[in-house]
Amino acid sequence: VTVYLVGAGPGDPGLITVRGLDLLRRAEVVVYDRLVAEELVAEAPEGALLVARDRHDQPEVNRLLVEHGLAGKEVVRLKGGDPFVFGRGGEEALALAEAGVPFEVVHGVSAIGSVPGAAGIPVTHRGVSQQVTIATGQACDGASPEFAALANAPGTLVFFMGLARVGRLADGLLAAGRSADTLAAVISKGTTHEQRVVTAPLSELASAVERAGLEAPALVVVGDVVALRERLGLD
Amino acid sequence: VTVYLVGAGPGDPGLITVRGLDLLRRAEVVVYDRLVAEELVAEAPEGALLVARDRHDQPEVNRLLVEHGLAGKEVVRLKGGDPFVFGRGGEEALALAEAGVPFEVVHGVSAIGSVPGAAGIPVTHRGVSQQVTIATGQACDGASPEFAALANAPGTLVFFMGLARVGRLADGLLAAGRSADTLAAVISKGTTHEQRVVTAPLSELASAVERAGLEAPALVVVGDVVALRERLGLD
Numbered sequence: 265v266t267v268y269l270v271g272a273g274p275g276d277p278g279l280i281t282v283r284g285l286d287l288l289r290r291a292e293v294v295v296y297d298r299l300v301a302e303e304l305v306a307e308a309p310e311g312a313l314l315v316a317r318d319r320h321d322q323p324e325v326n327r328l329l330v331e332h333g334l335a336g337k338e339v340v341r342l343k344g345g346d347p348f349v350f351g352r353g354g355e356e357a358l359a360l361a362e363a364g365v366p367f368e369v370v371h372g373v374s375a376i377g378s379v380p381g382a383a384g385i386p387v388t389h390r391g392v393s394q395q396v397t398i399a400t401g402q403a404c405d406g407a408s409p410e411f412a413a414l415a416n417a418p419g420t421l422v423f424f425m426g427l428a429r430v431g432r433l434a435d436g437l438l439a440a441g442r443s444a445d446t447l448a449a450v451i452s453k454g455t456t457h458e459q460r461v462v463t464a465p466l467s468e469l470a471s472a473v474e475r476a477g478l479e480a481p482a483l484v485v486v487g488d489v490v491a492l493r494e495r496l497g498l499d
Numbered sequence: 500v501t502v503y504l505v506g507a508g509p510g511d512p513g514l515i516t517v518r519g520l521d522l523l524r525r526a527e528v529v530v531y532d533r534l535v536a537e538e539l540v541a542e543a544p545e546g547a548l549l550v551a552r553d554r555h556d557q558p559e560v561n562r563l564l565v566e567h568g569l570a571g572k573e574v575v576r577l578k579g580g581d582p583f584v585f586g587r588g589g590e591e592a593l594a595l596a597e598a599g600v601p602f603e604v605v606h607g608v609s610a611i612g613s614v615p616g617a618a619g620i621p622v623t624h625r626g627v628s629q630q631v632t633i634a635t636g637q638a639c640d641g642a643s644p645e646f647a648a649l650a651n652a653p654g655t656l657v658f659f660m661g662l663a664r665v666g667r668l669a670d671g672l673l674a675a676g677r678s679a680d681t682l683a684a685v686i687s688k689g690t691t692h693e694q695r696v697v698t699a700p701l702s703e704l705a706s707a708v709e710r711a712g713l714e715a716p717a718l719v720v721v722g723d724v725v726a727l728r729e730r731l732g733l734d
C-alpha cells in the first residue's frame with residue numbers, strides 16, 4: 265500500500281488512532297486538512313513533504329495523491345474526523361482505485377458521536393433516543409417534502425454545518441412542525457481546548473448563537489438527548 | 500478523574516485511540532465488553548483487575564464502576580465502538596455523575612463509518628448520499644408509521660442488529676415502499692480478520708445472508724452507496 269486515507273479524529277490530537285499515528289510517523293508525503301490539529305501534522309518525520317489541503321481544490325488533491333502514490337511514496341492523507349463520513353474520502357479513494365494506486369482507509373473518530381459527547385450529550389440514550397439522523401446544512405435548502413421528513417424523524421438530528429445557516433435550519437425545523445421548545449445545542453470547535461457550547465430551544469437557537477459569537481467549525485444537535493448535558497455535568 | 504469510558508473502536512485493535520491506549524496501559528481496573536479485541540485487553544498492566552462485562556447486567560456494571568471509582572482506582576471501561584453511539588455509555592456516565600465519581604469519556608471509532616468503510620462502502624458520497632440514518636433492529640418492530648418514515652429516508656440507512664432480524668428488516672423496508680432492487684450489504688465482524696460481507700438487493704438479502712452463514716456481530720447498510728464497493732475494489 266502506498267496511500268493511506270487516515271482519519272485524524274474530531275480535533276483533540278489524542279483521538280487519532282494508534283494505527284493512524286504510526287503511519288503518520290513514517291509518511292514521506294502528508295496532505296492535511298485545515299482542521300487537523302497542528303500537533304498531529306508535527307508528528308510527520310523531518311523531511312516529509314507537507315501539503316496543506318486548503319490550498320488545493322478537490323481534483324487537485326486527488327491528482328496529488330495519485331501522483332505521489334504512483335511514485336511509490338508512503339502518502340498519508342490526513343483528514344478531519346472519519347474519511348468516509350462527510351469527508352469526501354470516497355472521492356479520493358475512487359480516484360486512487362481508478363488510477364490503479366494501492367490504498368487503504370484508516371478510519372477515525374467521527375465528529376458525529378464525539379463532538380456532542382464532548383459537550384455532555386450522548387447521541388443515543390435508552391428511553392430517550394434510539395435513532396440518529398445525520399445531514400448537512402444543505403439539507404434545509406433542499407426540496408421541502410424531504411426536509412419535512414428529516415425534521416420529523418424520531419430520535420436525534422445531527423447537522424454538520426456553517427454557523428450562518430443555524431437560523432435557517434431552526435426556522436425550517438419549526439416550519440416543518442417541530443415544537444418551539446425542542447432542545448438544541450450548537451458545539452463550536454468540539455473536543456478542542458477552544459470548545460464552546462450553546463444550548464437553547466429551537467425558537468431561540470439562532471439568537472443565542474449570535475449572542476455567544478461562536479466560531480466555525482460547528483455541529484448542531486437537535487433532540488431530547490440535549491437535556492442529558494445538565495445531568496451528566498460534562499462540559 | 501478516576502473512571503474513563505473508553506471507546507475501543509470497531510474490532511481492529513489498531514483503531515483504538517492513542518489516548519484510549521495510554522489510559523488502558525495504566526489502568527488498575529478494566530471492565531471490557533465481549534466484542535473488544537483480545538489484543539487490547541492484553542494491554543492492561545500486569546496485576547490489573549480484569550472484569551468481563553458479559554458476566555454482569557447493566558446495573559451491576561454501573562455499580563462496579565461507581566465502587567471502584569469511589570475507591571480512587573484508575574478504572575477503564577473499555578467499550579466496543581464509541582461509548583455514546585448505541586453503546587449505553589450514557590447510562591454508565593449518568594450513574595457515575597449521580598454518585599459523584601469523576602469520569603471522562605474518551606471517544607472511539609464507531610462502527611457507523613468504519614464497518615461499512617472496511618467493506619468498501621462510504622456511508623456518504625457526493626452525488627449519491629448526503630444523509631445517514633442510524634437505527635437498531637428494534638426499529639422494524641416499532642410502530643409502522645415511524646418505520647415507514649425510516650424506510651423512506653433519503654440517503655444511507657445503517658442498522659446495528661442481530662442477523663436473525665435481517666429478513667424482517669428487509670420485508671419491512673419492502674412493505675414500506677422501498678423497491679426490491681434497493682442495494683444492501685450485511686457486514687459480519689467488520690474491520691477484523693474474520694470480516695465477511697454479503698451484498699444483495701433487498702428482496703434477496705435474507706436468503707443471501709443465510710446461505711453465507713454469517714456470524715454476529717453484524718451491521719446492515721441500505722442504499723445506493725453499496726454500489727461503490729465494487730468501484731472502490733476494497734474488501
